[in-house]
Amino acid sequence: MSESLLAHTAAPAGAAAPWVALVGNPNCGKTALFNALTGSRQHVANYPGVTVERKVGRSMTPGGRELRLIDLPGTYALRARSPDEAVTRDVVLGRLKGEVAPDLLLLVADATNLRPALRLALELKDAGRPILLALNMMDIARHRGFRIDLDRLSRELGVAVVESVAVRRQGTDALLARLDGMLADLPPPGPVTWQEGAAGNVRAAQREADRILAACVAAPADPSSGTRRIDAVLLHPVLGLIILLAVLFLMFQAVFAWATPAMDAIDAGFSALGGLTDAMLPESGALGLLRSFIHDGLIGGVGSVLVFLPQILVLFLFILLLEDFGYMARAAFLMDRIMGGAGLHGRSFIPLLSSFACAIPGIMATRVIDSRHDRLATILVAPLMTCSARIPVYTLIIAAFVPNRPVGEGALAWVNLQGLVMFGLYAAGIASALLVSFVIKKVLWRQHATEPFMLQLPDYKLPSARNLAIGLWQRALVFMRRAGTTILSMMVLIWFLSSVPRPPEGATEPAIEYSFAAMIGRAVEPVLSPVGFNWQISMALIPGMAAREVAVASLGTVYSVAGGEDDSAGLGQALAGKWSLATALAFLAWYVFAPQCAATLGVIRRETGSRRWMLVSFGYMLALAYLAAFATYQIAVLLGAG
Numbered sequence: 105m106s107e108s109l110l111a112h113t114a115a116p117a118g119a120a121a122p123w124v125a126l127v128g129n130p131n132c133g134k135t136a137l138f139n140a141l142t143g144s145r146q147h148v149a150n151y152p153g154v155t156v157e158r159k160v161g162r163s164m165t166p167g168g169r170e171l172r173l174i175d176l177p178g179t180y181a182l183r184a185r186s187p188d189e190a191v192t193r194d195v196v197l198g199r200l201k202g203e204v205a206p207d208l209l210l211l212v213a214d215a216t217n218l219r220p221a222l223r224l225a226l227e228l229k230d231a232g233r234p235i236l237l238a239l240n241m242m243d244i245a246r247h248r249g250f251r252i253d254l255d256r257l258s259r260e261l262g263v264a265v266v267e268s269v270a271v272r273r274q275g276t277d278a279l280l281a282r283l284d285g286m287l288a289d290l291p292p293p294g295p296v297t298w299q300e301g302a303a304g305n306v307r308a309a310q311r312e313a314d315r316i317l318a319a320c321v322a323a324p325a326d327p328s329s330g331t332r333r334i335d336a337v338l339l340h341p342v343l344g345l346i347i348l349l350a351v352l353f354l355m356f357q358a359v360f361a362w363a364t365p366a367m368d369a370i371d372a373g374f375s376a377l378g379g380l381t382d383a384m385l386p387e388s389g390a391l392g393l394l395r396s397f398i399h400d401g402l403i404g405g406v407g408s409v410l411v412f413l414p415q416i417l418v419l420f421l422f423i424l425l426l427e428d429f430g431y432m433a434r435a436a437f438l439m440d441r442i443m444g445g446a447g448l449h450g451r452s453f454i455p456l457l458s459s460f461a462c463a464i465p466g467i468m469a470t471r472v473i474d475s476r477h478d479r480l481a482t483i484l485v486a487p488l489m490t491c492s493a494r495i496p497v498y499t500l501i502i503a504a505f506v507p508n509r510p511v512g513e514g515a516l517a518w519v520n521l522q523g524l525v526m527f528g529l530y531a532a533g534i535a536s537a538l539l540v541s542f543v544i545k546k547v548l549w550r551q552h553a554t555e556p557f558m559l560q561l562p563d564y565k566l567p568s569a570r571n572l573a574i575g576l577w578q579r580a581l582v583f584m585r586r587a588g589t590t591i592l593s594m595m596v597l598i599w600f601l602s603s604v605p606r607p608p609e610g611a612t613e614p615a616i617e618y619s620f621a622a623m624i625g626r627a628v629e630p631v632l633s634p635v636g637f638n639w640q641i642s643m644a645l646i647p648g649m650a651a652r653e654v655a656v657a658s659l660g661t662v663y664s665v666a667g668g669e670d671d672s673a674g675l676g677q678a679l680a681g682k683w684s685l686a687t688a689l690a691f692l693a694w695y696v697f698a699p700q701c702a703a704t705l706g707v708i709r710r711e712t713g714s715r716r717w718m719l720v721s722f723g724y725m726l727a728l729a730y731l732a733a734f735a736t737y738q739i740a741v742l743l744g745a746g
């Protein structure tokens with residue numbers, strides 16, 4: 105973590121480890137190589153625009169020289185069009201404040217697609233930095249029958265060349281040894297010079313790149329026939345869309361179906377822990393307070409969130425598989441028409457899809473969009489996509505109020521009703537994102553037309569099990585860290601508020617009715633009673649501002665402290681007995697829009713550089729949440745679900 109924050113500031117000559125920056129076209133394997141060289145676990149995926157910030161790590165050459173490596177966003181040229189490309193240009197040219205230009209550029213190239221890489225190589229050479237060219241993806245190149253004359257390439261370019269297969273960590277030793285040699289006798293640092301080239305120069309560079317390519321590379325007649333055959337089906341205008349919908353639908357069914365056994369196991373584990381606490385600690389006195397804290401606060405609160413880990417991992421398994429296979433960019437292509445109708449740029453698709461996991465990486469991923477208005481519109485609607493923090497909220501309510509049975513018979517028998525409702529909630533998020541962006545781009549910002557969409561479609565690749573495992577592990581860590589920090593600290597607070605003051609002598613109501621939590625909840629309740637929320641929900645929404653799933657954990661604590669009948673049956677059952685269906689539906693509608701996530705608001709502020717857009721997104725989402733919950737509740741009551 106601290107490594108990635110390390111700034112590459114100027115150091116006394118000779119003292120500090122040299123800086124090596126990884127540059128190259130999008131999706132050529134820079135991050136995979138960075139991970140192989142530094143042991144980091146940065147996100148690697150098969151579409152252009154995965155890396156949008158610079159990341160720093162360390163490595164050691166065989167000669168014992170320490171290196172500081174910088175992974176950068178992909179680019180085709182130093183002429184930056186989008187914010188992520190500007191990062192690369194500024195690092196390469198040493199333009200960032202307080203930072204020097206890297207000592208050496210490690211230019212990574214996709215060996216099966218050398219043309220744009222050679223053009224970039226020529227441009228970087230002109231800028232005057234020493235370069236080592238790594239021909240990556242050599243496994244694929246060999247398999248497809250590319251023949252590359254490395255010596256000739258090196259001579260023609262005037263740059264040292266090595267081969268690598270980053271995902272299998274092949275070639276890294278030779279690469280490091282080569283770096284060692286080059287760093288040992290670096291030319292004295294000259295000025296870094298670069299000017300945006302005139303059109304004539306750009307064409308001349310392209311011709312030179314083509315000449316070198318023809319001289320050094322023998323390409324197979326049809327370099328990507330496999331990809332083309334798959335694309336004939338997956339990119340088909342009708343069939344392609346049907347497949348995309350089917351994939352997404354399957355994903356939500358799986359979130360429910362596959363995760364249940366693991367969730368039950370976790371649930372049973374926490375129940376057992378609760379039972380153990382009860383058995384070991386007395387019910388009254390100071391130890392009784394401790395027992396309530398552990399049982400209701402920790403186990404009831406944090407446990408009610410942790411139980412959703414399996415579902416979140418199933419969702420991520422799908423997203424990571426699709427990313428690694430190379431399907432994401434295709435889905436963006438398929439959705440471009442539909443999104444264009446709502447004023448969204450085709451490039452918005454991947455940021456929006458990443459927002460299914462969490463709006464924060466989604467908002468960061470908008471850096472690949474060059475038009476400021478297109479980017480802003482995407483940032484504003486990204487939090488409407490159903491992030492994984494909403495899964496606990498949705499699942500809890502669905503499991504408590506929607507019967508777990510097939511939708512129908514025959515062909516419908518394998519469609520589970522709960523999964524269908526979940527799919528509907530995701531669809532509601534998507535539909536509202538499209539609607540809001542329509543209003544922003546087609547009504548408010550009509551003069552800023554959306555620019556045409558161009559995205560390089562990557563070749564399909566077999567997903568790597570290692571990559572999947574690392575990705576899932578990282579997500580699990582992030583989730584558990586949140587449970588252990590934000591959620592845990594909120595739970596301590598809520599348990600405290602729910603437990604003091606103690607009820608007066610001769611009290612008739614459950615103790616919690618006399619607590620601060622009840623006072624706070626009742627104070628907010630009048631505002632929220634038109635949407636059907638009782639004081640417990642009103643109260644839970646407040647700590648839910650920190651993170652959405654905290655609302656579930658708060659309900660877990662509040663209802664667990666209130667205790668009574670059969671609290672071992674779990675929060676879901678408690679809610680089913682206490683809420684009307686109308687309230688449950690309004691609660692779901694609220695969380696389709698709910699703006700309560702402090703971290704997302706912080707990132708919106710940082711990425712837009714203004715408080716204004718942060719307040720705008722908070723305000724409009726809060727208004728929509730209230731309206732949607734209000735409408736849902738009133739309609740449901742009219743229909744007799746109150």
Ligand SMILES: Nc1nc2c(ncn2[C@@H]2O[C@H](COP(=O)(O)OP(=O)(O)OP(=O)(O)O)[C@@H](O)[C@H]2O)c(=O)[nH]1
Pocket residue numbers: 128129130131132133134135136137147148149150151152153154155156176177178179240241242243244268269270271272427428565568571
């Ligand atoms: N077969 C094979 N796949 C590779 C190799 N290197 C990277 N990949 C895959 O290529 C895809 C892109 O890798 P990344 O490391 O994310 O590429 P990047 O250059 O960092 O991409 P951006 O950050 O989007 O510019 C991923 O699916 C990797 O698993 C390689 O040497 N061989």
Ligand SMILES: [Mg+2]
Pocket residue numbers: 134135136147154155176177178
């Ligand atoms: Mg990358």
